[in-house]
Amino acid sequence: MLDRAQIDSAADIAARSLFDAIIERRIPPGAPLRLKELAEQLGTSMMPVREAIRRLAALDLVEIEPRKGARVRELSMADLEDTYFARLHLENIAVWEAAKHFSSEHAAAAAAALAEQEAAQVAGDRVASRDAHERFHFVIYDASRKEWLVRGILPAWRNAERYRVEAMRHVETQAQRNQEHTEILSALIRHDGLEAVRWMTNHLTTSVEVAAEALAAETGQVRAPIRVPKVAEVLSRLDVGVSLA
């Protein structure tokens, strides 16, 4: 056991554990989150669990009804579509802005995260892979220097993780996604915002297709092919700025 307990509070651990459990479907969609039950499983009292649930509720991953407790939000094709609509718009803006400020430090941090992710993939460590993947993307978004935009990305991102997990079980498309990561990074290093946005759009489109496939398989539902956005062309002309300085 690490000394994590000294730096991470009980609520931190509970939040992380709960998030993983929801992502991995150990707590299925619609299931109620019972404070006492979870507290016993984690070996803490109810309060840190309560706080963890409130944190997830702040991201809209669980729904809280006052005096009745919390439930895991349901998954659906509509929600998946909605989630990726938000991601496509917000993350493309962030990537576009990031290209303007991308430094060698950013490049190093992103490359390190990528290497870590691929290592974790090989080792079969899903949690580490997920962490590294998130770090890769947010190193980029942070490079945009648009803190409130990045803050707005987080809820949709975390919700997307719920759909991504099932998709990740299919190893076939893994090489493609890794390739897309590399291309995004290399475009950013060249400060080629347009190309970075193109690859990001490809990347998210790949992700949502695979996720939709997996969800359709789960629910036994058929689905029409995805309409690919033309956001790449649009963003080449997008130069919104509020300059006060």
Add this chain to the structure above:
Amino acid sequence: MLDRAQIDSAADIAARSLFDAIIERRIPPGAPLRLKELAEQLGTSMMPVREAIRRLAALDLVEIEPRKGARVRELSMADLEDTYFARLHLENIAVWEAAKHFSSEHAAAAAAALAEQEAAQVAGDRVASRDAHERFHFVIYDASRKEWLVRGILPAWRNAERYRVEAMRHVETQAQRNQEHTEILSALIRHDGLEAVRWMTNHLTTSVEVAAEALAAETGQVRAPIRVPKVAEVLSRLDVGVSLA
């Protein structure tokens, strides 16, 4: 006094009260939030206050340092600019989408919120005016049917409120802002997305200018004129969609 106490939990009341206090600068930027002190003021125990602080932290309005407590985040010209960068992008996308689905129910709800806001302005009730204003905007955003996008708007929106309050003291521009609201609504009723986005851009530009003016006056700082975004033209070509159904 209403029976609100029966439906709102102590934490709800504490969160609302704290938010107002931060918005109105009764708790100034940088000030620490002491649990016991706030609990005594509110006549509750420390727990609901603690939860209220965590909620505000989830929106990044306050910063929490573990074992050291929470502080109100500082205001700055850079943060104001960043906040409105996010708002300009996200809220314009929402408005653009809302134009596609705007119904008479949406129109009625938005018009009611506007009427309520103007009544509250006349009555000098800042809290009611703020509430009605938020309701007006989010009726529109909700009409976009993009839940995760709207969810992503919230943090920047709430942060903007911190700057808006000072600006609202200047009554001169009030009529202009009310006019902008009316124009946005009327464009949406006509399903004229481009015009709605143009007015929204004007509206946010007006807001950020007034807010920057107020902030500059407070800090004794001079500032250059604002560069106005060309988002309106861009959005006319923006038709990103992920269709899975």
Add this chain to the structure above:
DNA sequence: GTGCGCAATCGTTGATCAAATGTCAAGATC
């Protein structure tokens, strides 16, 4: 200038309060 100790404050716990739901039985209705 350095180190020790005390006070202040957050994090966590276990207990208590209150609301909501499910159960069971008695009575009414068909």
Add this chain to the structure above:
DNA sequence: GATCTTGACATTTGATCAACGATTGCGCAC
């Protein structure tokens, strides 16, 4: 006679409280 409704009670569960424990930072002494 069977079924549905109703109301009280018990149980479950979340919300709140007050006390304890741990950590940090400040101040004072050396």
